[in-house]
Amino acid sequence: MATRSDNGLTALVTGASGFTGRYVVKDLAARGYRVVRWGHGRDGDDSMASVDLTDRDAVLRSMRAARPDVVVHLAAISFVAHGDAEEIYRVNVIGSRNLLEACAQLDDRRRRVLLASSANVYGDAEGAVSEAVQPSPKNDYAVSKLAMEYMARLWRDRLSITVVRPFNYTGVGQSEKFLLPKIVAHFQRRATSIELGNLDVSRDFYDVRNVAQAYGRLLEVDAAEEVFNVCSGSEVALSEVIALMEHISEHRMEVRVNPAFVRASEVKHLRGDNARLREAIGILPHFSLEETLRWMFESGSGVLSS
Numbered sequence: 001m002a003t004r005s006d007n008g009l010t011a012l013v014t015g016a017s018g019f020t021g022r023y024v025v026k027d028l029a030a031r032g033y034r035v036v037r038w039g040h041g042r043d044g045d046d047s048m049a050s051v052d053l054t055d056r057d058a059v060l061r062s063m064r065a066a067r068p069d070v071v072v073h074l075a076a077i078s079f080v081a082h083g084d085a086e087e088i089y090r091v092n093v094i095g096s097r098n099l100l101e102a103c104a105q106l107d108d109r110r111r112r113v114l115l116a117s118s119a120n121v122y123g124d125a126e127g128a129v130s131e132a133v134q135p136s137p138k139n140d141y142a143v144s145k146l147a148m149e150y151m152a153r154l155w156r157d158r159l160s161i162t163v164v165r166p167f168n169y170t171g172v173g174q175s176e177k178f179l180l181p182k183i184v185a186h187f188q189r190r191a192t193s194i195e196l197g198n199l200d201v202s203r204d205f206y207d208v209r210n211v212a213q214a215y216g217r218l219l220e221v222d223a224a225e226e227v228f229n230v231c232s233g234s235e236v237a238l239s240e241v242i243a244l245m246e247h248i249s250e251h252r253m254e255v256r257v258n259p260a261f262v263r264a265s266e267v268k269h270l271r272g273d274n275a276r277l278r279e280a281i282g283i284l285p286h287f288s289l290e291e292t293l294r295w296m297f298e299s300g301s302g303v304l305s306s
Contacts, residue, residue, distance in 0.1 A: 006032030015074030053095030063102035092144035130273035171208035197261030231272030
């Protein structure tokens with residue numbers, strides 16, 4: 001089953017049941033797409049197809065059934081600390097290859113595909129990072145994403161491929177194994193203390209709703225053959241995040257620096273350069289970090305809001 005169609009186009013979203021996927025599906029439906037979702041069905045949801053991307057034949061059959069006009073490929077092993085390196089490469093590289101091959105085999109029409117890579121491919125780059133910075137991945141997840149980008153070039157004669165490299169982003173529904181949801185959850189529980197790493201580091205934090213809108217807008221412009229950073233373009237120190245949450249929650253707690261969470265060669269300052277994205281889609285959608293944190297705090301749970 002798919003969502004109601006208004007523009008006559010079908011969008012396929014892989015990873016549709018994941019944190020980002022649910023927001024991307026909502027954004028594309030609002031743009032008038034008939035959205036076909038591949039993901040892991042929950043609570044008896046039979047409108048979502050469960051497709052194993054590592055099963056080449058199953059991907060081809062499901063692609064022929066969906067026949068999308070555009071594809072947003074989000075499905076991946078997305079947690080850097082995931083312990084199974086073989087699974088990371090099998091899903092992120094081979095699974096992505098199966099998807100592109102199936103999409104290219106549909107017919108002679110060039111279809112638009114947006115591939116979600118990651119700013120992790122830049123490694124320990126510091127300061128304002130543009131797409132011109134040489135990738136230098138430092139873990140299996142980042143290597144797999146860069147490998148996916150290179151592999152995708154094999155299909156550029158048959159598919160119109162856009163690659164996005166999102167920096168840190170968050171929102172309602174993201175797992176507490178990620179930093180900002182962990183912090184927000186501690187304030188929601190009015191915990192007395194929290195263990196973090198270096199509080200002096202600053203990072204580029206974005207809102208998942210911004211990310212979903214940016215992906216939707218990229219599908220509507222001539223952005224083929226391009227790589228785009230998706231980010232706020234500014235940076236905030238973790239100490240400032242804690243201060244914002246104290247203001248939002250009217251609660252204070254002890255922050256303990258756990259040496260195990262501090263990297264030996266910690267990148268102190270990191271933000272994405274979003275000039276190329278702004279040039280492509282114009283003024284970016286925007287929620288301030290305080291608005292994002294307040295939205296997460298007031299949600300009261302990890303359930304996606306409507």
